[in-house]
Amino acid sequence: MSDLPTLPVTFRPGRTRAVLLTAGVVIFVVISGVSLLLEQLGPGERLSFVVTGALSFWVLAQLARVKVVADDSGVTVVNIASRRHLDWAEILRVNLRPGDAWVFLDLSDGTSLPALGIQPGIARERAIADARALRTLVEARSLRDPEQDQG
Template sequence: MSESPLPALPVTFRPGRTRAVLLTVGTVMFVVITAVALMLERLGPGERVSFVFTAALLFGVLVMLSRPKVVADDEGVTVVNITRARRLAWAEILKVNLRPGDPWVFLDLSDGTSLPVLGIQPGIAKEAAIRDARALRALAESRGTVAERV
């Protein structure tokens, strides 16, 4: 089996298409809801502010959903999911898994837990996610004890 070439470090993996869709939709929603609030003549100032606040809240949720990424460097990996970030040393990563049907990559860790990695997800760009998972696995193999194939 041909091994994936190791990417130059530091490298960041993120679902680019998903991120672009979420940020575009969020921006359009914010602009449209704000425009509607300003155009409706029957709304008072408080109601207009509540429209804009709701639009900003929806935009903020979509920004949070677009946040996931994985940053690999010489010392280890930083996994940024929707609300949390976790720093891992290479030695902590035992397996990098992306099985058919998985919504994202999972890391099996030396403490016996599994960590979801939302920064590599095959939803919109399956081939890119497989390529990124293989690259992360190759990096982990070269620096740790990973044995699982993606």
């Protein structure tokens, strides 16, 4: 299984992340700059412009923080507002079907967990390769775990 990525490995939408963070910085700089250029604004109004720009940047940074981290202990899925660690045995299948906005992990408890760290939005080929790599890791780890339990 030489196709297996070396652990730990982090999957994240690099281009999407770059676009979101760049847009956040530009929005912050433009809104803050406008607050400084408008001479009729008082200090409180200027501050509200800067806070609005900072809040816009923070929202875009939260959207950019999504990732999937695979290590020896399992997989950690970091989505926009949540973080969840899964043991390898909890993941039954990695799905990225045509038309899906991101990967879904089918779990042993019967639920499905979206993994926004692998999404085909801007870089479709990269997302497909990442989904395959994660699927290969899940299959390899789920096959290996029962052998370790018997030993």
